[in-house]
Amino acid sequence: MGGGIAGLATARGLLAGGWDVEVRERADGPPTSGWTLGMWPQALAALEELGLGDLVRTGSAVAAGGELRRPDGRVLVRVTPRTAVRLVERTALLAALADGLPDGVVRWGAPVAGAADLPAADVVVAADGVGSVLRRDLFPAVGRPRALGTIAVRGVAAGPATALAETWGPGRVFGTTARLDGRTNVYACFRSDLAGPAELASPKELLRRVYAGWHRGVVDTVEDLEEATLDARPLLDVRPPAHTSSGRTVLVGDAAHAMAPHLGRGACESLVDAVALARQLRGAPDVASALAAYDAERRRPAARLVRASRLVHDVSTARRLTGPRDLLLGAVGRVAAARRAPGAD
């Protein structure tokens, strides 16, 4: 259940293996708006395995190098990625995952109330996101999603961004990436107490205030933001479960491992989960062995990313010791630049 990235990708993988699949999704149809997702090599390989290599080759932008700045504009670190990360629009990814699924596989407007509301099935894939009702009912030890103490705002600004650029200041981060349509993808993250509850209703005004006095790249981008594209929400993650399955129900995607977005890995791991689960269900002698093999393959790597994402979240939105942090980042940047310089070994 759940017709997001994890649910649709798992459905695709299972259908290719000859399974009968039904996806129950509470929304009435696919989303018509969304933001850009960074896709790491493991996720690109998963998309290839799902037969969506064309999306990777033609429907995405390459994330060229990036830079990290202080609020006064001084560059702390320039980054040249060693691996190819591509930028894909969430709506394009979801459309590609749904494309070609037989009619009736996805039941839109079909919410699942909880574990008592499940149909008879050999396997139930819980792909219902960070607020998963199946995780709540069948994996009570995991507990409720954990508030990270920050708010994320995403949106689109008019005009192009050529590279990934992030600026870190006390308790707040502002970042941009390129979009295929020539506009700029914007994300901001700041400590929750910087915003009054009523301010979330006017995210552009809120960003003007939170980032006032920062360098022109930030202030001008906030002005260029298109109001209709803005989304503001508190950030949550999920304590990694001790097991990814309970009886015939298995967790995938954010239901299993919602994480802070600071490493850009949540959707990527959802795709990797989907491909791994479908492969295990195709190859194992029975469902129980397939779910055990999926757990062995996916639970620990995903848990490591939940912890690493939380660490980067905490460091990037720290309020205190930002001076020593920035000095350290600057030193790392100089060492990396020296290593990249012509003649360096």
Ligand SMILES: Cc1cc2nc3c(=O)[nH]c(=O)nc-3n(C[C@H](O)[C@H](O)[C@H](O)COP(=O)(O)OP(=O)(O)OC[C@H]3O[C@@H](n4cnc5c(N)ncnc54)[C@H](O)[C@@H]3O)c2cc1C
């Ligand atoms: C600010 C931000 C930036 C991010 N940037 C990146 C990035 O650059 N790269 C990256 O890899 N990841 C990124 N992520 C993470 C990524 O968005 C998620 O990891 C990904 O969407 C998880 O997909 P999912 O299918 O598991 O969950 P979801 O996308 O939440 O989908 C769950 C689906 O289940 C449905 N559902 C929920 N409950 C029910 C129910 N009871 N009955 C029926 N249906 C139900 C929902 O309607 C939804 O369609 C970011 C996240 C945030 C918040």
